[in-house]
Amino acid sequence: MPKSLLEQLPEIIARGRQQAEKILESLEGRHRVGLQTREWVLPSKDTRDSDWISTMNRQAHLSEEGNFDWTNRLIYGDNMLAMAALLAGDELTPSLRGKVDLIYIDPPFDSKADYRTKVLLPGAELEQKPTVIEQFAYSDTWSDGTASYLAMITPRLILMRELLSDTGSIYVHLGIQVSHYVKILMDEVFGKGNFVQEVIWAYGSPSGGRAAGPKMVKIHEYIAHYSKCYDSRYTKKVYLPYEQKYIEDWFKYTDDDGRRYRIRLRGKDEEGENIVDRQYLDESKGLPASTVWTDIKQIYADPRAYKENQSKHSEITGYETQKPVRLLERIVEHSCPDNGLVVDFNGGSGTTAAVAEKLGRRWITSDLGKPACMIMRKRLIDQDARPFLYQAIGDYQVEAAKNELGRKFRVGDLSAIVLSLYGAQPLDPDDNPIRNLGKVVFAGKKTLVLVDSPNKLTGDATLRKAIAQRDNLMGGWDRVVVLGWNFEPAIGQSIAALSDDRLEVLVIPPDLLDRLRKKGGVEKLRGQVRFSSLQYLTIKPVRRLCSGDSEQLRVTLDNYVLLSPEAINLDEANRAKLHRVMNAEPLALIEYWAVDPDYDGRVFRSVWQDYRGNTANDDDTLRVATEARFDAPRRDGARRVCVRVVDVFGFEAEVVQVVAECTP
Incomplete structure (x- = not known):
């Protein structure tokens, strides 16, 4: 007879502690998880802000106390790896262990969720499933029902506790299916004595579609609030405005100036007469908030009705599980001090970051979904947020490989797997010391296959090395194929510049390790892995027009080619719709683009952005x-202008153009 959930809980907690302890032990290691900065985003759209980046020497601000100039962060990737990176710290940012004031998470808790994502294009609506990485991450959460969910969240709660300061709090937003089990877990992780309260968010009313069916109507969710140290936690009392009926019932009197007040009994004097005073309405804080919140309504963000709903509710982003601003405002104001640090590891629509920004708190948010990260980036730009970093997990594939193949895993082991799945035989060790080279011999033609490391971005240097090996290694080869995990955004431009028809560059599926785990090994996956081509961007010649001490830059998109539509998870009908849009209007595939007018070749600093739905630049919600x-301030000599685009599926491409002296 299978064990009940209560019987499984001790094992789940023990395994979760072991997972978390392994991560904590690895923080001092040489190969700890890191974050790659993909973009510095300066949403003000004022190029003078670029001086803020170029003159800022963050290292100089570090001190023994750990104080430093802060930069908010949006992180794409698995939140457990994000936590590991934040706990480890790096050369620019110290570890955040014990530094976070408030954590809010809203983990998925609906095991019957529809994985399909709607992508709206001119004249077409596509139904796309999220990347296989996202699907596996979510399906793993529910593979064994609630037990899998609890196994997923346990090590993450332990790491979150490590991040919290002694005065910090954590709020976990829960559905009715799992709230009681997670409460037990949190008692174990944080201690029963650090339980603060359970908030019931009653977000709706039993009417309309809600009332259908025989069951009572569900109109609430739970939010569990725990502290790191109950007695030292930061807390500020929250007051709600009086309702009109309350005002009419209690503040019945009006003075000569028209101010409403009520009479309060303070006691009796020596003669037994009542002593009263006036409590004026305009001096009253309101009613203290209780643990049942009925005044904040749910947001219904059906993407199909996005434009219509947005006109009624300006905060709607089109993200299905978006939470209202007022909900997060109450949590942040209650449990985070001014300038405190707020973190959300299930960023979703970005409400937590948007509220923290609005209320003057520092923030970090992360999400595994590319659509969520795109929505958050656009939302923060639209809000004119302070400059923030868009980052990604540095060694996602390496960490996934270690989890799959064991901590003794080496990059060469992974290269051997990739070569096998591509159909290449490894070269002899004497010619292949790092085990990343293989060969394919067919119809008398010899092809050299190079698997690049997941530790770095495949770029121009790798391509030139591959061409040199093709021409010189073992007497030369007819062709060379480079298989890469992660690419420099300008890889398309590098390939075009080399103009070598005996070079081919292909993408290793980013979900390869998850598929290996699901299928049970290389042999069962052989013949099912597709290595896709890359996408690329072209722009027209950039113009520089000078006037006094400033110059105007004009950057125009030319073409965007999506070379790997087969890598997108679409059925045949939706793929046909995509091809029609690709052929008729390729620039309509662009979701977001940005310009760095002085690209240094390392960090992309966007000082101008546009995205679909940005009415500041045009009124077209389906096109950029x-x-x-x-x-920009006038600059003598050439400028190195970089343009980066992200398409509606989350693929990135980049082009760099060197522009000579500006003209009058």
Whole structure:
């Protein structure tokens, strides 16, 4: 007879502690998880802000106390790896262990969720499933029902506790299916004595579609609030405005100036007469908030009705599980001090980051879904947020491989797997010391296959090395194929510049290790792995027009080619719709683009952005503006202008153009 959940809980907690302890032990290691900065985002759209980046020497601000100039962060990737990176710290940012004031998470808790994501394009609506990485992550959460969910969340709660300061709090937003089990877990992780309260968010009313069916109507969710140290936690009392009926019932009197007040009995004097005073309405804080919140309604964000709903509710982003601003405002104001640090590891629509930004708190948010990260980035830009970093997990594949193949895993082991799945035989060790080279011989033609490391971005240097090996290694080869995990955004431009028809560059499926785990090994996956081509971007010649001490830059998009539509998880009908849009209007595939007018080749600093739905540049919600015009301080000599795009599926491409002296 299978064990009940209560019987499984001790094992789940023990395994979760072991997972968390392994991560904590690895923080001092040489190969700890890191974060790659993909973009510095300066949402003000004012190029003078670029001086803030170029003159800022963050290292100089570090001190023994750990104080440093802070930069908010949006992180794409598995939140457990994000936590490991934040706990480890790096050369620019110290470890955040014990530094976080408030954590809010809203982990998925509906095991019957529809994985399909709607992508709206001009004249077409596609139904796409999220990346296989996202699907596996979510299906793993529910593979064995609630037990899998609890196994997923336990090590993460332990790591979150490590991040919290002694005055910090954590709020975990829960559905009715799992709330009681998670409460037991949190008692174990945080201690029963650190339980603060359970908030019931009653978000709706039993009417309309809610009332259908024989069951009572569900109109609430739970939010569990725990502290790191109950007695030292930061807390600020929250007051709600009086309702009109309360005002009319209690503040019945009006003075000569028209101010409403009520009479309060303070006691009796020596003669037994009542002593009263006046409590004025305009001096009253309101009613203290209780643990049942009925005044904040749920947001219904059906993407199909996005434009219509947004006109009624300006905060709607089109993200299905979006939480209202007022909900997070109450949590942040109650449990995070001014300038405190708020973290959300299930960022979703970005409400937590948006509220923290609005209320003057520092923030970090992360999500595994590319659509969520795109929505958050656009939302924060639209809000004119302070400059923030868009980052990704540095060694996702390496960490996934270690989890799959064991901690003794080496990069060469992974390269051997990739070569096998591509159909290549490894070269002899004497010619292949790092085990990343293989060969394919067919119809008398010899092809050299190079598997690049998941530790770095495949770029121009790797391609030139591959060409040199093709021409010289073991007497030369007819062709060379480079298989890469992660690519420099300008890889398309590098391939075009080399113009070598005996070079091919292909993408290793990012979900390869998850598929290996699901299928049970290399042999069962052989013949099912597709290595896709890359996408690329072209722009028209950039113009620089000078006037006095400033210059105007004009950057115009030319073409965007999506070379790997087969890598997108679409059925045949939706794939046909995509091809029609690709052929008729390729720039309509662009979701977001940005310009760095002084690209240093390392960090992309976006000082101008546009995205679908940005009404500041145009009124077209399904297309980006195709031209950027913005002013910058005049610069002598050439400028190295970089343009980066993200398409509706989350793929990135980049092009760099060196522009000579500006013209009057």
